[in-house]
Amino acid sequence: MIKNADDSETPPISHLPAPYHAPSLLTSWLIGRPLSSADAPHQAIRKRVGLAVFASDALSSTAYATQEILVILAFAGSAAFGLAFPIALAIVVLLGIVTLSYQQTIHAYPNGGGAYTVSRENLGRLASQIAGAALLTDYILTVAVSVSSGVAQIVSAAPEVLALRVPIAVALVAFVMLINLRGVKESGAIFAVPTYFFLVMLFTTVIVGLIRMSAGSLGSVVDPPHLEVTVLHPLTLFLILRAFSNGTTALTGVEAISNGITAFREPRSRNAAVTLLWMAAILGALFLGITALALSIGAVPSEAETVISQLTRTVFNGRGPLYLAAITATTLILIMAANTSFADFPRLSALVAADRMLPRQLAHRGSRLVYTWGIVALAALASLLIIVFQASVTLLLPLYAIGVFLSFTLSQAGMARRWIHIGRTARAEAEFEKSAEGTRLSSITAVGWTWKAVLNGFGAICTGIVMLIFAVTKFTEGAYVILIVIPAMVAAFRMINHHYNDVARRLSLENFGSPPLFSSQKVIIPIHSVHRGSLRALRYAQTLSKDVTAIHVATDDAAAQKIQGAWAKWGEETPLLVIDSPYRELVHPLVDFIDQAATARKPGEVITVVVPQFVPRKPWHNLLHMQTAYWLRQALLHREGVVVVDVPYQVE
Numbered sequence: 001m002i003k004n005a006d007d008s009e010t011p012p013i014s015h016l017p018a019p020y021h022a023p024s025l026l027t028s029w030l031i032g033r034p035l036s037s038a039d040a041p042h043q044a045i046r047k048r049v050g051l052a053v054f055a056s057d058a059l060s061s062t063a064y065a066t067q068e069i070l071v072i073l074a075f076a077g078s079a080a081f082g083l084a085f086p087i088a089l090a091i092v093v094l095l096g097i098v099t100l101s102y103q104q105t106i107h108a109y110p111n112g113g114g115a116y117t118v119s120r121e122n123l124g125r126l127a128s129q130i131a132g133a134a135l136l137t138d139y140i141l142t143v144a145v146s147v148s149s150g151v152a153q154i155v156s157a158a159p160e161v162l163a164l165r166v167p168i169a170v171a172l173v174a175f176v177m178l179i180n181l182r183g184v185k186e187s188g189a190i191f192a193v194p195t196y197f198f199l200v201m202l203f204t205t206v207i208v209g210l211i212r213m214s215a216g217s218l219g220s221v222v223d224p225p226h227l228e229v230t231v232l233h234p235l236t237l238f239l240i241l242r243a244f245s246n247g248t249t250a251l252t253g254v255e256a257i258s259n260g261i262t263a264f265r266e267p268r269s270r271n272a273a274v275t276l277l278w279m280a281a282i283l284g285a286l287f288l289g290i291t292a293l294a295l296s297i298g299a300v301p302s303e304a305e306t307v308i309s310q311l312t313r314t315v316f317n318g319r320g321p322l323y324l325a326a327i328t329a330t331t332l333i334l335i336m337a338a339n340t341s342f343a344d345f346p347r348l349s350a351l352v353a354a355d356r357m358l359p360r361q362l363a364h365r366g367s368r369l370v371y372t373w374g375i376v377a378l379a380a381l382a383s384l385l386i387i388v389f390q391a392s393v394t395l396l397l398p399l400y401a402i403g404v405f406l407s408f409t410l411s412q413a414g415m416a417r418r419w420i421h422i423g424r425t426a427r428a429e430a431e432f433e434k435s436a437e438g439t440r441l442s443s444i445t446a447v448g449w450t451w452k453a454v455l456n457g458f459g460a461i462c463t464g465i466v467m468l469i470f471a472v473t474k475f476t477e478g479a480y481v482i483l484i485v486i487p488a489m490v491a492a493f494r495m496i497n498h499h500y501n502d503v504a505r506r507l508s509l510e511n512f513g514s515p516p517l518f519s520s521q522k523v524i525i526p527i528h529s530v531h532r533g534s535l536r537a538l539r540y541a542q543t544l545s546k547d548v549t550a551i552h553v554a555t556d557d558a559a560a561q562k563i564q565g566a567w568a569k570w571g572e573e574t575p576l577l578v579i580d581s582p583y584r585e586l587v588h589p590l591v592d593f594i595d596q597a598a599t600a601r602k603p604g605e606v607i608t609v610v611v612p613q614f615v616p617r618k619p620w621h622n623l624l625h626m627q628t629a630y631w632l633r634q635a636l637l638h639r640e641g642v643v644v645v646d647v648p649y650q651v652e
Contacts, residue, residue, distance in 0.1 A: 031181040031368055044265040045188050047275045052192035053184065054260050055279035057142055057253030057340035059195070060333045062202065062286040064149050065091075065250035066294050067307040068397060072243035074227060074301055076235040081295055083240060088291040091247050092284045094462055098254055099280040101412045101459040103273050104452055105258045108418065110269040114259040115411035116348060120355075122414035122421075126490070131410045132352050133489035134403035135255070137482060139341035139348070141400045142252060143382035147172050148391040150334030156309040157327050169391040170383045172335050177379035180342040183368040184263050187343075191336045198333035199282065201326045206289035209315040213296050221310045225302035242473040248466055249397060250287050252404045253337070254280070255411065259344045303394070338382070346374025356500035357493035398478040403486065405467035412460035419453035519604035521545040522597060526590055526611060527552045527576070528628060530566035533649030537612030538574060540647050544608055550576045551593060555584040586628055591635045598641045607642045614649045 045053060069087055073080040102114075109117050115135060120128035150172065151165045161168065179187045212218040233239060257276045264271040290311065299310045308330050316322040346362070350371045353363040359373075366372030389395045471479055523541045527534050527550045541548045550571065554560035560578055567576045579589045598607050613629040616622060629646070636644050 031178070032183065032186065044268070045185055045263055046265060047271050047278070049185070049188040049192050050257070050260075050264055050271065050275045051278055052195035052336075052339075053188040053263070053343050054256040054340055055253070055275065055282075056191065056195050056333060057146065057256060057337040058251070058279055058283050059198070059253075059286070060146055060149075060337035061250045061252055062283060062290055063153070063308050063330050063334055064306070064393065065247050065287060066291045067301050068246035068249055069243045069291070070294070070299070070301040070307065071394070072239060072246050075233045076239055077232050078227065078298075078300075080235050080239075083235075083243070084295055085288075085291050087240070087244050087247055088288055090244065091250055092288060094248070094466065095251055095254070095280055095284055097455075097459045097462055098251060098408060098412075099276060101415065101456050102255060102258050102276060104415055104419075104456060105411060106261060106273045106276065107269050108415065109258070110261055112259055112261040112347065112351075114255045114348070115407040115414075116259075116351060118414035118418070119410045122417045123410065127410055127414070129357065129490045129493045130486065131407050132348065132357070133486045133493070134406040134410075135259075135348055136345065136352075137485055137489065138252065138400070138403040138407065139345035140378060140381045140385065141396060141403070142341040143173060143176075143338040143378060144385040144389070145393060145396045145400055146334050146337035147176075147382070148386060148389075148396060149393045150331045150337075151391055152303075152393055153306060153309070153327055153331040153334060156305045157324070157331075159304070165391045166387060169386045173338065173379050173383050173386065176335065176338045176342060177375055180339065180375050181366070181368060181370065181372060183370055184343060186368075187339065191339050194329065194332035194336050198329040201329040202286055202290075204322075205312050205315050205326050206286060206293065209293040209296075209311065210289065212315065213293065218293075218296060219314065220298045221300070221314045224298065224300045224310060225304045227300050227302075238473065241469050245401065245466065245470040245473050246397070248405070248470065249401050250283065251408075252401060253340050255404075255407060256340045256344050258411075259348055262347070263343065341382075342375055342378060345378045346371030349374045349377070352493070355497075357497045359496070360500075395478065398474040399482050401470050402467060402474075402479055402482045405463045405470060406486070408463035409460050409467055412456045412463060416453050416456035416460060419449040419456065423449040423453065517604060518606045520602070521547065521606050521608050522601065523548040523608045523610055524594060524597065525550050525574075526609070526632065527563070527567070528586075530563055530570055531614070533614040533647075533651075534612045535570055536649050537610050537647035538572065540645075541608075541610040542572075542574070544610070548574050550574055551579060551590060552576060553579050553581050553586050553589045555581050555586065587631050587635055590632060591639075594636065594642060595639065598639055601641060605641075609636060609642060609644050610647055611644060612647050612649065614651050616651055 066084065066088065069084045070081060073083060105114065105118060111117070115131040116128055119131040147169045148165075151169045154168065155162050155165060179190055182190075209218060254276075257272050257279065261268050261272045264275070290308070293311055293315070294307050297311060297314045299307045299314075301307060309327060312326040313319050313323045316326070349358055349362040352358045353360050361373045362371060362377070364371070364373060385396065471483065475483075521544055523545045525534075525537055525541045525548065538548075538550070550567070552560065552563055552567075564576065564578065577593075579593060581589050594607060594609060601607055609632075611629045611632060616624075633644050633646070636642050
């Protein structure tokens with residue numbers, strides 16, 4: 001024992017390094033060797049890889065955002081397609097506002113967390129819960145939408161696989177999950193290749209298309225798909241707003257970088273901010289270029305062939321090598337877009353779990369320094385959505401953008417409030433300095449934060465309006481589901497948080513005093529049959545107390561007589577109580593007897609139930625046995641004053 005300064009003694013504390021156990025050959029091959037905690041700094045990524053990891057979702061939206069605008073305008077006839085470019089231009093302006101707003105967030109919160117962290121620190125607990133629910137929902141939908149859209153590209157090139165699109169989509173989700181289980185750095189390096197391949201091919205398509213359009217040699221799409229609108233509607237403001245809301249799916253994924261700042265190398269805030277600017281510039285240029293070209297060639301929105309497919313075969317004069325390369329690149333980026341969610345969902349769920357609002361397993365890093373539970377949970381939930389909605393992008397999109405723009409709005413409102421608070425604090429400090437010393441502060445003043453508050457406030461208003469437009473225009477198409485899911489998730493957060501807080505309160509050592517002393521033990525040992533395992537448990541029970549009683553529940557008279565004879569020989573004078581069970585129940589009679597013993601126990605006495613359990617050589621052999629010991633343990637866990645002890649006997 002070690003003596004403290006006040007002569008009290010504390011137990012000695014020592015440290016022992018845990019032994020390293022090499023993983024199995026299959027595990028190493030699938031996800032790689034385990035990484036030490038000391039390897040964490042070396043897993044940080046550069047800006048070029050960060051663009052592939054966190055921007056693939058946003059960049060991939062260029063493959064379907066234009067088509068989603070045209071899908072709605074088609075209800076007013078092909079003459080309304082001319083509005084697609086002004087709508088796309090308005091969306092790019094909104095992209096610029098959101099990007100500048102998130103630039104401020106990245107520098108203000110270098111530890112990541114995005115809308116969840118900003119809302120928690122500036123708008124309160126409820127706002128952060130809403131932001132967390134919206135973002136988690138968005139990430140799940142991102143995987144389902146992006147993979148389904150990638151499969152749609154495959155169907156465009158090979159229509160014969162249409163019937164297999166759901167199993168193909170689920171298999172692709174599993175593939176992306178497996179790659180992400182290998183770690184952020186390794187998955188980023190793998191996914192960087194298709195991301196940059198996509199950018200090269202799409203920029204090539206847009207540049208060649210614009211050159212041919214300027215030269216007047218581009219022409220129109222050959223053999224376009226049939227326009228799938230049977231009843232035309234008047235071109236109303238509501239229809240235009242629906243088209244605008246559909247196109248705003250191009251902004252999904254913009255927040256991903258602000259959530260994943262900690263994955264970047266130092267200076268991580270600067271690197272993340274630069275990557276965000278790269279992403280916004282590339283996204284805006286491609287979106288406008290694709291929209292302009294799609295209108296020029298007369299592309300038609302269709303489930304049979306995507307707008308991107310029509311554009312590339314028109315630009316490259318058919319389905320030659322360049323067309324196939326562009327479609328392959330588009331398919332890959334749409335599938336890889338799911339990687340953004342696999343990078344961010346586990347990080348955000350770990351933050352929420354650390355705040356005791358999700359199961360704490362989600363905050364645990366696996367062998368490859370990634371949040372394994374979060375990655376697997378995301379894959380399972382996204383696959384379920386794909387199966388339910390049959391991998392249809394059109395059916396999934398109405399569920400998609402409400403959560404995105406809700407998180408945008410909360411994040412920017414939180415940042416605006418933060419700047420206003422900082423400005424007021426600076427003004428108060430300046431006034432204090434002036435009154436105390438006759439001078440005004442020259443470093444930080446309220447005026448210095450005004451433009452930031454205005455920028456974030458204006459951004460919050462814009463994204464809030466877009467969210468309302470989306471909620472109204474897409475309500476009957478399925479958006480109402482998200483308006484139910486998000487409150488349900490917030491309620492779940494609160495229930496989980498209440499549970500963890502209640503457990504923490506009950507386990508707290510504050511004002512605890514000292515643990516209760518047990519003056520004696522009454523030991524009960526259930527005996528199903530007399531064998532080596534039960535005798536070993538008996539010997540162990542005898543080391544605990546002299547008050548040992550064996551219990552046998554008799555469901556068969558002949559078997560009971562046989563056990564009594566064996567016990568007389570091997571029971572070492574330990575009393576055996578036989579409980580007759582005419583209805584052949586095993587667990588309930590035992591539990592009733594133990595409950596009676598617990599009720600009648602003396603002060604300071606504890607009832608210890610020693611459960612013999614033989615362990616078969618192979619795990620699957622457990623399926624051949626009744627597992628009575630397991631069910632007995634489960635039944636006794638909630639009994640006050642009862643301790644359950646397992647005594648395993650390994651069958652060689």
